[in-house]
Amino acid sequence: MSxxxxxxLKQLYKTFNPGTVMQKTALDGxxxxxxxxxxxxxxxxxGAGKSTMLNAIAGSFQIDSGSILLSGRDITHLPEHRRAAFxxxxxxxxxxxxxxxxNIEENLALAARRGQRRGxxxxxxxxxxxxxxxxxxxxxxxxxxxxxxKVGLLSGGQRQALTLLMATLKKPELLLLDEHTAAxxxxxxxxxLRLTSQxxxxxxxxxxxxxxxxxxxxxxxxxxxxxHEGRVILDLNARQKQTMTVEDLLAQFExxxxxxxxxxxxxxx
Amino acid sequence: MNITQLLNQxxxxxxxxxxxxxxxxGVYITFxxxxxxxxxxxxxxxxxxxxxxxxxxxxxxxxxxxxxAFLAGLLxxxxxxxxxxxxxxxxxxxxxxxxxxxxSINLRIQGLGTDLGxxxxxxxxxxxYKNMLVSLRNVGSFSIExxxxxxxxxxxxxxxxxxxxxxxxxxxxxxxVGSNQQMARAQGISxxxxxxxxxxxxxxxxxxxxxxxxxxxxFSDVSMGRGAIVIGLAAVIIGEVxxxxxxxxFALKLLAVSLGAIIxxxxxxxxxWLGLNTDDLKLLxxxxxxxxxxxxxWKSHMAARRMKGGKPVV
Numbered sequence: 001m002s003x004x005x006x007x008x009l010k011q012l013y014k015t016f017n018p019g020t021v022m023q024k025t026a027l028d029g030x031x032x033x034x035x036x037x038x039x040x041x042x043x044x045x046x047g048a049g050k051s052t053m054l055n056a057i058a059g060s061f062q063i064d065s066g067s068i069l070l071s072g073r074d075i076t077h078l079p080e081h082r083r084a085a086f087x088x089x090x091x092x093x094x095x096x097x098x099x100x101x102x103n104i105e106e107n108l109a110l111a112a113r114r115g116q117r118r119g120x121x122x123x124x125x126x127x128x129x130x131x132x133x134x135x136x137x138x139x140x141x142x143x144x145x146x147x148x149x150k151v152g153l154l155s156g157g158q159r160q161a162l163t164l165l166m167a168t169l170k171k172p173e174l175l176l177l178d179e180h181t182a183a184x185x186x187x188x189x190x191x192x193l194r195l196t197s198q199x200x201x202x203x204x205x206x207x208x209x210x211x212x213x214x215x216x217x218x219x220x221x222x223x224x225x226x227x228h229e230g231r232v233i234l235d236l237n238a239r240q241k242q243t244m245t246v247e248d249l250l251a252q253f254e255x256x257x258x259x260x261x262x263x264x265x266x267x268x269x
Numbered sequence: 270m271n272i273t274q275l276l277n278q279x280x281x282x283x284x285x286x287x288x289x290x291x292x293x294x295g296v297y298i299t300f301x302x303x304x305x306x307x308x309x310x311x312x313x314x315x316x317x318x319x320x321x322x323x324x325x326x327x328x329x330x331x332x333x334x335x336x337x338a339f340l341a342g343l344l345x346x347x348x349x350x351x352x353x354x355x356x357x358x359x360x361x362x363x364x365x366x367x368x369x370x371x372x373s374i375n376l377r378i379q380g381l382g383t384d385l386g387x388x389x390x391x392x393x394x395x396x397x398y399k400n401m402l403v404s405l406r407n408v409g410s411f412s413i414e415x416x417x418x419x420x421x422x423x424x425x426x427x428x429x430x431x432x433x434x435x436x437x438x439x440x441x442x443x444x445x446v447g448s449n450q451q452m453a454r455a456q457g458i459s460x461x462x463x464x465x466x467x468x469x470x471x472x473x474x475x476x477x478x479x480x481x482x483x484x485x486x487x488f489s490d491v492s493m494g495r496g497a498i499v500i501g502l503a504a505v506i507i508g509e510v511x512x513x514x515x516x517x518x519f520a521l522k523l524l525a526v527s528l529g530a531i532i533x534x535x536x537x538x539x540x541x542w543l544g545l546n547t548d549d550l551k552l553l554x555x556x557x558x559x560x561x562x563x564x565x566x567w568k569s570h571m572a573a574r575r576m577k578g579g580k581p582v583v
Contacts, residue, residue, distance in 0.1 A: 058455075084457035097455065099448035102441070110445055113438060115457035120434075123441035166456075 004072070005033040006206045007174055012056055012066035014230075026052040027063065028230030034174070034208070039200050041217040042210045043249075044227035050210040051092075053227070054176045057208075059083045071173055085115025088167030088205075090160065090180040097163030100152030104143060104162065107151055108132045111166035135165060139195065157188035161195055168199045175200065175207040182212060193220070214246045228257045275542040280408045280417065282538040286531030287420035288403070288481050289500055291427060293508075293530045294523055295474035296501030302435070303447040303467040308364035310501060312371030313345040313472040314494030317479025319378040322391040322489030327382065331401045335480040342476025343469045345371060350465030360464075375491045391489045401484040416485060423481075424527050427474070432520040434470075443467055475501075496551050499558050504530035506561040 014027040026049050034040060042050050056063050057070075059080035067076045075083050091097050098107050109124035109132075129147065136144040139161050143154075151159060160180060167175060177196065181189035197220055200207050211217050217224050218241055226234035226249075233256040236244060244252075292314060299307040317338040324334035345367060352363035380387035395404040403416035434440045445453040446463035453460050475497070483489035508522075508529030516525045537550065545553065 079459075081454045081457050081459045084455055087455075089455045091451070096449070096451050099445045099452050101448040102444060106441055106444075109438075110441055110456050110458075113456070118438035118442045118458070120437045120439060123436050123438045 005069075006036045006038065006071060007032070007034040007057070007208075008067075008069040009033070009053070009057070010067045010069070012053070012068070013064045014052060014056060014061070015064060025230055027056060027066075030056075030066070030227075030230065030232060032225065032232055034206055036206055037204055038223055039197075039205075039207045039221035040209070040223045040225060041221045042208060042225055042227060043212070043214060043217045047229075048227040049230040050227050051178050052230075054178050054208060054210060057083075057174070058087055058089055058176055082115075086173040088114075088170075088172030088175040090163050090167050090175075090177045092179040092182050094156040094159040094163070094183055097166065098151045098159050101150065103148050103150050104136070104154075105129060105132055105147040107162065108135075108166060108169060111169045114170050114172075135169070139165065155188075157184050157192060160184060160188075160192050164192065164195060164199060168203055168205065171203055171205070173206065175205045177207060177209040179210050179212060196220075214249055218244055218246065218249065226253060226256070228253070233257055275539065277409065278538045278542065279535065280415075281405060282534040283531055284403070284405065284408050284417050284420060284485065285482075286534035287417065287424055287527065288478055288485055289534065290424060290504060290527030290530035291481070292475050292478035292497060293501040293504035293526045294427065294431065295471040295478065296498065297505050297523065297526045298431075298467060298471040298474070300502065300505060301447075302444055303464060303471075305360040305447075305464070305468075306364070306498075307346075307349060307468055307471060308361060308498055309345055309349045309367045309371070309468070309472055310364075310475045311494040311497045312368035312375065313342045313475045314479035314482070314497045315375045315489075315491055316341050316345055316371055316378070316494075317476030318483035318489035318493050319375045319391070319479075319491070320476070321480030322393050322483045323378055323381050325393060325398050325401065325484070326391060331398065331484060335402060335477065335484075338480035339473045339477040342473040342479075345476065346469035346472030347465060349472070350468040353468075354461035354464055372491065379489060379491060389491045391483075393483060393487050393489065395487060403481055403485045404487065405485050420481075428520050428523045428527070431523055435519060496554065499551075499554055500530075500533065502562070503533050503554055503558045506558065507532050510561060510564075 009030055009032040012027045012030040014025075016022070016024045016026055024047075026047075028049070030049065030053055042053070044050050055061065057068060059075070059078060063076070067074060069075070070086050075086070089097070099110070102110075105124055109128060112128060133144045133147060136147075141158050141161060143158065143162065151162065154162065164180070180196070181192050184192060193216060196209070199205070207221070209221065222238040222241075224236045224241055225232050234252055292310070296307075296310060299305050320338040320341045321331070321334045324337060325331050329337075349363045349367040352358045352366060353360045358366070376387040376389065379389070379391045393401065395401060395406050403419055405416070407414040408416055435444060442453065442458045443463050443466065445456065445458055446460050446467070450460045453463065479494065482493065505526050506529070508525035508527075511532070512521070512525035512528065516522050540553065541547065541550075
């Protein structure tokens with residue numbers, strides 16, 4: 001596999017709770033390269049290592065071995081808050097990505113300074129405020145008139161849309177989406193997903209999106225990977241995705257893993 | 270029960286409330302903004318008093334002595350912060366450890382220059398050190414000497430500084446750490462460093478308040494900070510209960526904390542006047558704080574019950 005790429009994961013290994021009955025190998029030699037502009041959807045059963053892979057990239061924990069390169073930079077040992085300069089992140093839990101006790105504009109202002117030195121200048125400027133209002137109006141959620149509202153008062157969908165906007169406000173080298181629509185109702189999920197594609201397309205972002213919805217996984221992005229027991233077992237390019245159906249995907253999974261794809265959370269339609 | 274006796278006590282209570290109000294603003298920073306209960310304050314309050322007292326008695330100008338007391342408080346906060354974030358000790362335990370250690374340290378500070386090398390009490394007579402910033406001697410007068418004026422000025426300036434600081438990029442980052450650590454890290458903010466800085470500022474203010482209290486009461490005592498955290502919490506909670514609906518702005522919230530401390534001392538003065546034994550004061554304070562801390566829990570409990578009953582929650 002090529003050394004070059006926006007993101008290069010080389011032989012990532014991670015075992016949680018080693019030496020205990022809870023021992024769990026979450027990443028078992030994950031190797032993956034993303035080219036600039038790749039929008040990769042990630043699918044797999046429960047405990048396949050999808051979220052663990054994203055969290056390893058984000059630096060939520062240190063991996064046991066392997067290396068992580070972003071734009072040619074080795075970020076393997078960088079602490080989580082230092083990697084934030086390059087990464088945009090949206091979590092499964094809508095409460096995770098925003099500060100509930102702060103208002104909308106303060107959250108956006110924090111995100112606008114992601115990874116930058118924070119000094120003693122005033123935390124938000126007038127020109128930012130109008131730019132935020134403009135960006136919020138594109139969400140079509142009426143948030144542009146609620147800049148001063150506490151984020152804790154927003155619905156899950158509104159918070160997730162806001163988190164998405166925050167993650168892309170300062171263009172990230174890589175956008176990490178960890179089942180970010182899983183906790184939303186179907187209608188809201190669809191809206192947030194549409195916004196996701198739009199933001200990725202408009203900003204030309206490189207993105208990794210974990211989803212449990214096989215249909216979404218095939219419909220979105222230019223590449224789909226399937227994970228199983230801490231490894232990437234299937235890698236489909238844009239052309240392969242076009243002809244692939246959910247049934248094909250299930251068959252491919254059985255072939256590659258030797259198992260039935262048993263996952264009650266997986267949406268097949 | 271003589272009402273003039275009570276009225277004579279009120280200015281003193283207000284002055285004490287203003288001084289403790291600064292301490293309570295320090296508590297507000299950790300308890301409300303950083304969302305951690307920091308018990309260092311019982312120790313750092315006395316540290317502030319000890320440092321100021323020992324410096325003033327050795328001829329340092331009280332203004333400089335008070336400033337150095339503030340620095341000593343920063344250091345106390347730094348120690349708790351490192352125990353917590355650098356050594357993985359739970360915040361509440363880290364604070365207790367620092368507080369305990371400070372008891373010995375405070376005895377040593379107060380003992381500087383004495384034969385024994387440790388001392389429980391340092392007298393600070395206003396007759397001897399005439400340029401002390403505040404003193405209870407003038408608290409009944411209407412002159413500019415009345416410590417209430419200076420305390421009001423200090424409180425207003427302090428609230429202004431805090432309002433500015435927590436509105437800056439850095440201050441907003443600290444608030445994010447207190448609100449959602451995962452989000453803070455995802456925005457590139459070091460939560461460990463943020464907590465340390467927050468604990469330092471908080472304890473700096475607490476020690477500053479202790480330095481003023483030592484000058485006001487005319488002595489520094491190693492146990493002057495006992496129960497300080499509870500008084501601080503009482504001020505925060507009284508302020509929130511009375512002014513919470515009214516004061517939305519951050520500066521006004523801090524003002525509410527200071528007012529909470531004043532109200533606390535006025536109420537204490539009244540219950541003492543009504544005949545409560547001074548020895549029972551801490552018990553009363555603890556009960557009141559426990560009651561107010563329980564209120565939001567009870568409220569949510571009752572709301573949940575109403576939900577179960579199928580009745581709409583208003």
